[in-house]
């Protein structure tokens with residue numbers, strides 16, 4: 088007998104765990120080794136000085152192959168053509184309520200040095216794109232400039248040839264594009280040191296801004312956590328920061344667990360219902376922080392510390408935006424970099440409304456993941472695990488949970504986005520003194536959620552495992568009532584199921600027994616089970632048994648395949664209780680978006696007709712090890728039945744193995 092199945096794929100947790108543990112080192116190494124700001128062809132950095140310890144650089148990239156034009160060359164009050172996206176395109180791409188929302192809100196922009204022509208350039212940007220002019224009675228669309236201490240004077244020295252004026256032009260114009268009704272507070276730090284920029288952030292918050300954008304960064308440092316505490320920890324304020332323009336690697340302050348880390352995409356028009364499509368911009372920063380703690384709302388498993396990013400928006404200079412800067416540029420120019428996406432996201436937070444006091448708005452998108460456009464392709468480098476640098480379904484490093492689809496993902500009120508579904512196990516009838524084992528099953532519409540189980544109305548002697556969902560124990564007294572199981576995810580979304588549960592003192596009607604033969608496959612042969620070929624397996628294959636060394640291994644071929652294993656029993660008519668239980672380990676690398684591969688538990692009569700499907704598990708139910716499941720067979724007392732497990736694999740290139748062991752049909 089040939090037992091080994093060399094062609095079979097093995098999605099084994101041992102190797103996954105190993106990858107996760109080396110990922111941190113790999114991510115840190117990659118960040119450290121990231122080449123200094125490779126801007127690519129036809130692009131140059133607006134800020135000429137690169138970041139160095141304690142000094143940030145701005146994150147704007149200027150297209151050098153798009154000739155700059157004065158407003159006079161384009162025509163008075165005319166919108167520029169050929170310089171990248173303007174407000175209408177950005178509002179369309181992200182479904183923004185820009186014309187109706189944002190009144191009364193102030194978005195602060197923190198940058199270094201003075202931008203002397205800021206007010207005039209902004210007025211020209213707004214008029215050429217037909218945005219309303221500054222309303223001096225309401226402040227809508229108006230610019231206020233202050234120094235890093237929040238005072239109107241003295242302003243810092245003009246930016247000169249440092250390039251920061253272009254950064255400031257981009258920032259205030261992106262706020263205008265996203266939120267034309269917002270007031271804009273430009274806080275100008277004396278220099279781009281961490282301390283000066285951080286002081287400017289604190290002044291912005293002191294002046295009442297609930298939205299603060301930071302389009303700058305530097306590489307991580309061991310002092311970042313204390314810098315974060317001093318300058319970037321502002322509950323009730325949406326603080327955003329650019330993820331960086333040097334590809335895979337983490338930038339500060341984007342790495343702060345209190346800041347919304349904003350990644351970058353390539354944005355192009357498309358003939359789909361949205362009219363737009365996005366991929367990861369290859370230049371965006373992302374990855375696993377070397378020093379910052381993981382915020383509670385992040386549940387990705389490939390990074391033990393803060394993962395960047397949270398959300399994203401357009402940043403690719405090749406799909407960049409039009410900016411007007413007459414101070415150190417030639418008027419209209421096309422720019423990119425994550426300096427585009429940070430102020431844009433800050434303006435969308437402003438459209439969404441004032442953040443709730445005491446909350447960290449960077450957690451909001453995690454509670455509303457379905458209100459973002461998921462970006463699923465492209466990458467910003469090489470890394471492991473791949474999601475830290477690769478666009479994937481659901482959360483990924485470069486784009487976070489995705490790009491804005493309206494403002495819902497930027498509002499407080501956790502739980503609005505996810506749906507938790509609890510499978511109702513049906514009415515339960517048990518007897519005093521008989522051990523109970525009932526697994527509650529639940530699924531979440533969002534991936535990567537940790538579920539917490541609780542129950543009310545359980546008979547005395549029983550309890551539910553808060554992380555396992557297994558109701559176990561031994562009932563101590565007769566009772567009858569209803570049980571409600573509630574399952575909650577990390578965003579606060581919850582679902583519940585209510586079912587009746589009776590405990591009787593009536594003893595068994597037949598001799599207590601276990602009816603299945605070879606229940607744990609330890610005879611080393613399949614009999615008296617029947618199965619499709621190559622289901623009997625041994626731990627020497629590298630697959631796990633629940634006990635002993637033998638098990639049933641269904642599927643795991645990474646191609647469409649069906650395996651079955653079945654056994655017939657007769658449940659004596661004199662019995663009052665009959666329960667099927669078994670252990671199941673679901674090992675999978677399928678996408679977590681659909682129940683692609685399934686394990687079905689059915690009862691058939693002796694003629695082969697399905698009498699009942701007791702339950703179905705799928706790749707979505709993988710718990711990282713064996714879990715016990717049980718189903719009542721009370722309605723089949725007195726019958727000869729076949730219990731049949733069917734494992735069905737539907738995807739090519741992804742494999743799911745269903746490991747089954749230690750089956751039992753107990754009667755009494």
Ligand SMILES: [Ca+2]
Pocket residue numbers: 461462463478479480481482483486487488489
């Ligand atoms: Ca994604």
Ligand SMILES: [Ca+2]
Pocket residue numbers: 607608609632633634635636637638748749
């Ligand atoms: Ca076994």
